[in-house]
Amino acid sequence: MSNAREAGRRWHDMGGKDAEAIAHGEHDFALWEKRVDALLRIATARGFFTVDGLRRVLEDMGEDTFETMTYYERWIASVTENLIEAGVISVDELNARMTEVEARGPTYGDAQGAGE
Amino acid sequence: MSLPRVDPPPFPPPYPPGNPRFGSGDAVRVRPGIAPGHIRTPWYLRGKTGVVERVCGAFGKPEELAYGRDGGRVPLYRVRFTMQEVWGGKASRPDDTIDAEIFEHWLEAADAP
Numbered sequence: 001m002s003n004a005r006e007a008g009r010r011w012h013d014m015g016g017k018d019a020e021a022i023a024h025g026e027h028d029f030a031l032w033e034k035r036v037d038a039l040l041r042i043a044t045a046r047g048f049f050t051v052d053g054l055r056r057v058l059e060d061m062g063e064d065t066f067e068t069m070t071y072y073e074r075w076i077a078s079v080t081e082n083l084i085e086a087g088v089i090s091v092d093e094l095n096a097r098m099t100e101v102e103a104r105g106p107t108y109g110d111a112q113g114a115g116e
Numbered sequence: 117m118s119l120p121r122v123d124p125p126p127f128p129p130p131y132p133p134g135n136p137r138f139g140s141g142d143a144v145r146v147r148p149g150i151a152p153g154h155i156r157t158p159w160y161l162r163g164k165t166g167v168v169e170r171v172c173g174a175f176g177k178p179e180e181l182a183y184g185r186d187g188g189r190v191p192l193y194r195v196r197f198t199m200q201e202v203w204g205g206k207a208s209r210p211d212d213t214i215d216a217e218i219f220e221h222w223l224e225a226a227d228a229p
Contacts, residue, residue, distance in 0.1 A: 013158060049184060053183070053184060055154055056153065056154035
């Protein structure tokens with residue numbers, strides 16, 4: 001395809017591009033990944049944003065994040081941004097909570113074990 | 117104890133029809149537009165001509181919903197394209213077809229200038 005035809009095409013709009021081999025492997029989801037999924041369902045059911053908002057942020061995060069972050073890492077980044085935009089949480093609240101959780105310890109088990 | 121009988125919701129739900137400009141069998145062309153933001157119309161179909169397979173109903177406008185705005189409902193169509201139309205000489209089975217759901221604001225009549 002010519003450059004003129006491709007100009008304006010955004011990185012995520014991949015249909016028809018050459019692709020590498022598809023990885024057919026299955027894997028279990030970690031607990032935190034399931035929680036990210038659940039958080040999206042709750043937030044959209046409550047009307048805070050839609051899947052269009054989720055995807056808009058994912059797309060705007062850029063092509064690099066597609067390689068450097070995992071699927072649910074990208075999701076939680078987008079869900080977080082959408083919740084801030086919707087006024088559900090503030091950046092200050094998020095920072096305070098993250099600091100509090102971080103202080104519990106370095107592992108996910110530590111983080112869950114206290115303060116709940 | 118007996119549980120009360122609950123009728124399941126109809127599936128598919130009765131989507132509001134909107135006021136569709138096109139009908140089944142109409143030849144339509146996907147607008148070749150370029151725009152920033154969140155767009156559901158795939159790049160590989162822009163400028164391509166297909167036939168309306170069905171009117172799906174009217175749905176929220178993704179470009180507006182993506183920013184938390186209510187852009188109203190827009191008729192959505194299932195449009196059928198031949199592989200020849202989409203991929204040209206690269207199509208290995210040119211007579212096969214692909215269906216895609218495209219919003220009305222991304223479509224124009226195929227004979228439009």
